[in-house]
Amino acid sequence: DTGVSQNPRHKITKRGQNVTFRCDPISEHNRLYWYRQTLGQGPEFLTYFQNEAQLEKSRLLSDRFSAERPKGSFSTLEIQRTEQGDSAMYLCASSLQDGLTPYQETQYFGPGTRLLVL
Amino acid sequence: AQTVTQSQPEMSVQEAETVTLSCTYDTSENNYYLFWYKQPPSRQMILVIRQEAYKQQNATENRFSVNFQKAAKSFSLKISDSQLGDTAMYFCAFMKITGTASKLTFGTGTRLQVTL
Numbered sequence: 001d002t003g004v005s006q007n008p009r010h011k012i013t014k015r016g017q018n019v020t021f022r023c024d025p026i027s028e029h030n031r032l033y034w035y036r037q038t039l040g041q042g043p044e045f046l047t048y049f050q051n052e053a054q055l056e057k058s059r060l061l062s063d064r065f066s067a068e069r070p071k072g073s074f075s076t077l078e079i080q081r082t083e084q085g086d087s088a089m090y091l092c093a094s095s096l097q098d099g100l101t102p103y104q105e106t107q108y109f110g111p112g113t114r115l116l117v118l
Numbered sequence: 119a120q121t122v123t124q125s126q127p128e129m130s131v132q133e134a135e136t137v138t139l140s141c142t143y144d145t146s147e148n149n150y151y152l153f154w155y156k157q158p159p160s161r162q163m164i165l166v167i168r169q170e171a172y173k174q175q176n177a178t179e180n181r182f183s184v185n186f187q188k189a190a191k192s193f194s195l196k197i198s199d200s201q202l203g204d205t206a207m208y209f210c211a212f213m214k215i216t217g218t219a220s221k222l223t224f225g226t227g228t229r230l231q232v233t234l
Contacts, residue, residue: 004162031220033221033222035222040226040227041226041227042122042209042211042224042225042226042227043163043209043222043224044224045221045222045223048220048221056221091163093222095220097220105151105213105220106153106165106168107165107220107222108165109155109162109163109164110162111161111162112162
């Protein structure tokens with residue numbers, strides 16, 4: 001078990017460009033979450049997947065944001081036409097919801113991708 | 119909607135001393151989880167401790183313990199015998215128990231500095 005990994009760790013881009021981040025969850029974890037953390041704030045929920053199905057999206061997730069989790073394994077988060085306000089740390093977390101112990105769910109976080117839009 | 123408030127932006131404690139971080143939350147739910155996560159400088163967030171709202175007994179994990187007051191909607195974290203490695207941002211988080219969504223709602227964090 002190598003934990004949740006995210007790539008790249010840092011990304012600098014110019015306004016208007018598209019960026020894509022990748023998250024590899026802990027193996028066998030069926031739930032995957034994306035959060036955004038701006039400076040001085042706690043993480044804010046963006047979206048989450050159960051297996052390959054995207055089950056909830058936050059109002060923070062504008063039309064320029066899209067997330068996928070093909071085959072229920074890794075996930076990608078794409079931001080199109082980036083804006084300076086998109087500059088933040090993008091965190092991925094995964095958890096196991098086995099249906100047998102519905103109240104036993106802990107989310108494990110990756111190191112994050114820090115995005116800077118110039 | 120749930121809200122989580124951490125009223126202490128920064129705190130400092132000397133090594134080996136005890137410190138308590140405060141957290142209050144607002145919810146109309148009866149069943150939920152509460153968490154404390156630690157985010158060391160430039161490192162990933164890790165779980166410190168978890169409390170199930172239906173359990174009256176306060177959770178403990180080695181040097182970390184919580185004081186969970188459900189009626190007051192308060193969930194403080196006590197760190198005993200503080201160590202330099204405890205220096206980090208600490209986030210209190212709320213999770214509503216539902217059949218599907220299990221997103222975390224975080225507070226704004228408390229920056230803890232452990233000094234010699």
